[in-house]
Amino acid sequence: MSAPTLxxxxxxxxxxxxxxxxxxxTFFKDDATAFNAQKRGKIxxxxxxxxxxxxxxxxxxxxxxxxxxxxxxxxxxxxRVRALKILPLEVVVRNIAAGSLCQQTGLPQGTVLEPxxxxxxxxxxxxxxxxxxxxxxxxxxxxxxxQVDQIQQLALQINTHLSAFFKSCGIILVDFKLxxxxxxxxxxxxxxxxxxxxxxxxxxxxxxxxRRVMDKDRFRRDLGDVENAYxxxxxxxIATGNYQQ
Ligand code: TMP
Numbered sequence: 001m002s003a004p005t006l007x008x009x010x011x012x013x014x015x016x017x018x019x020x021x022x023x024x025x026t027f028f029k030d031d032a033t034a035f036n037a038q039k040r041g042k043i044x045x046x047x048x049x050x051x052x053x054x055x056x057x058x059x060x061x062x063x064x065x066x067x068x069x070x071x072x073x074x075x076x077x078x079x080r081v082r083a084l085k086i087l088p089l090e091v092v093v094r095n096i097a098a099g100s101l102c103q104q105t106g107l108p109q110g111t112v113l114e115p116x117x118x119x120x121x122x123x124x125x126x127x128x129x130x131x132x133x134x135x136x137x138x139x140x141x142x143x144x145x146x147q148v149d150q151i152q153q154l155a156l157q158i159n160t161h162l163s164a165f166f167k168s169c170g171i172i173l174v175d176f177k178l179x180x181x182x183x184x185x186x187x188x189x190x191x192x193x194x195x196x197x198x199x200x201x202x203x204x205x206x207x208x209x210x211r212r213v214m215d216k217d218r219f220r221r222d223l224g225d226v227e228n229a230y231x232x233x234x235x236x237x238i239a240t241g242n243y244q245q
Pocket of ligand 1: 177
């Protein structure tokens with residue numbers, strides 16, 4: 001039996017091998033970064049909060065037929081996942097204009113996007129995760145045309161499920177980022193995490209553009225009360241009754 005060895009340390013998580021080559025162990029860190037790690041900090045209890053929120057959302061998506069890498073959580077900040085070949089893509093789904101979409105297009109923040117927008121970014125820190133066109137993505141062979149179509153469809157289905165879930169928590173799902181990978185049978189699976197680090201979440205009952213923010217934008221934009229916002233999202237997600245030990 002081989003001891004767990006560190007496979008990869010990312011900005012928010014550490015991946016370890018296990019004695020089963022099909023299974024990896026993920027540790028969620030309290031570390032927070034923004035703007036391609038130019039801004040660094042810590043958010044107290046973020047590891048446990050993001051791991052638990054991700055667990056509940058992965059379980060919810062699995063119940064709705066979405067295939068994910070999630071297996072279980074041996075501890076509040078640890079998740080066992082299937083080993084995947086991660087596609088170097090960040091798939092962003094947007095329901096409401098915010099963030100880089102507004103900066104790059106001039107669309108006013110808050111513009112409702114109907115239908116939702118699906119965007120592909122190249123997951124490459126050295127290049128600053130640039131926005132891709134479909135042709136550039138195919139040129140770089142980051143995925144096959146069939147995989148791109150499948151990811152696009154899956155991303156929209158996931159958006160429908162997550163939007164409904166968050167709505168039941170009194171939260172508007174503004175936009176979010178997904179990652180996908182292939183398992184040993186070449187099946188596409190949703191990977192990474194779904195948390196206030198990777199979603200824009202606005203409190204439905206707040207209209208003030210700063211006060212309504214319940215996600216990592218509080219850290220990115222120095223809005224304060226970051227821990228409380230993450231904790232509040234966790235409490236609302238648990239209150240839906242979807243939490244399984
Ligand atoms: P953006 O508006 O900055 O492009 O972000 C879109 C969404 O993607 C937002 O919910 C935050 C999330 N995101 C990540 O999860 N990781 C990243 O590195 C970036 C830039 C955004």
